[in-house]
Amino acid sequence: MAEFWSGFLLPLIIIVLKILAIVVPLLVAVAFMTYAERKIMGAMQLRQGPNIVGPFGLLQPFADGLKLFAKEQILPVGANRFVFYLAPMLTFFLALVAWAVIPFDYGMVLADINVGILYLFAISSLGVYGIVMAGWASNSRYAFLGALRSAAQMVSYEVSMGLVIISVLLCVGSLNLTKIVEAQETIWFAIPLLPMFVIFFISALAETNRSPFDLPEGESELVAGFMVEYSSAPFALFFLGEYANMILMSAMTSILFLGGWLPPLPFAPFTWIPGPIWFALKIAFCLFVYVWVRATMPRYRYDQLMRLGWKVFLPFSLLWVVLTAGVLVTFGWLPK
């Protein structure tokens, strides 16, 4: 019994506590991300934003969540019940499960696996299933169109994202996320690989279906795209999943290009601030740019979106991978 306790049950409890320590702050961050988005967009458009519920409207996301969960669940006629309910659960599940490998500080990670970046890439490429299943199971034209657009869009932008990740990996020599951050101790990869940083950021916008690439939702043409038939809790799950995915992509950007938990300069006033706070600040910066882009840019037309992905990003990132490899070999900078 004692062996069962120390060998199996105790580690299980510790892992569950660790998971809660990641998921609970993440969900709070998602809630306040929706609030921050409305406030920032309000400020950019000379409006107030939410300011009634709680001080400065801080309790607005919780009021919204409560409202959503209290609404009636509607199952459309002719919908495939199982897939219809599976889709939002899958979206939410994938948005959470990717956080298992994100390092918040040196050694502060749930699962420090060797192929961490591939795991993140795999999970983010699965996100399309939630959307496609939702679009198909709703048995609605709008939802189906949104799902088809999303499938094509995400597959296209994954290609250039993969090449961007390869050019970072060439400079690191490892697929482990902790090692990727440690390799940026002298200089953040955003500086030597600046074009790749820009491409990654734009591809991340496309991958999370954010404006200006929010064609799968496209409220002015497809009503709400793949989630037009959803209401109440399933809709809330989609919403939470999308925002958690945005935060995840920002975390990925920070780890790959902005030095993860490392301070911007390696001396006194900067090193006093602990790593996780730097990491959170970098994520917050990326999220701010997401909102900034949404408030500034008009939506892309669909054929322009495809052109950008296949004819601009793909050749350019391929060229840059070759260039990076060439420079690393020529100057003998290849990591051991």
Next chain:
Amino acid sequence: MIVQGIAFYVFAALLVASGVMVISARNPVHSVLYLVLAFFQAAGLCVLLGAEFIAMILVIVYVGAVAVLFLFVVMMLDINFRELRAGALQYLPIGGLIGLILLAELAAVLGGWIIAPAAEKAASAPVAAMSGATNTEQLGQLIYTHYVYLFQASGLVLLIAMIGAIVLTLRQREGVRKQNIGSQLARRREDVVAIRKVPTGEGV
């Protein structure tokens, strides 16, 4: 050890079950979703074997790209599945034959290992044993150093297949108005805007 055993049997049982469901599900979209589940179980088995790189590549390539395109096509197809299913039994003999041949080959391989243990060593001899190196490094050494020519040759075969697919499906359509971004950007203000003073009561 016992946890690993349980995990193996769970993955293997789910893999076989979802494989059966792929061919027996009524709805083809469900079939593709079961196929995705099967890929996942296979990736899980790879992780249990310690082949984490293969597992992740399996998920990225097959689940993240190939199966998405499958799903894309199957959803757009409008087929009557009753009719399709009616003639399915006539393919049973040839399907069964292929299955039997595969089974016999697998049995031959496994049997060969048991009868002649030296055969297994011969098979694994070209693989450089690297202790301590990660999965990814070992694969990289093997593919890009020891077997680089074979790797390049297989890449060429794939390239030819890709070009062939494009050539077969490419057709020039007449009368399609395409956007030419270069010419749009090359337009200058003087070419397209004319400012005229219009006197009152006379028009342009």
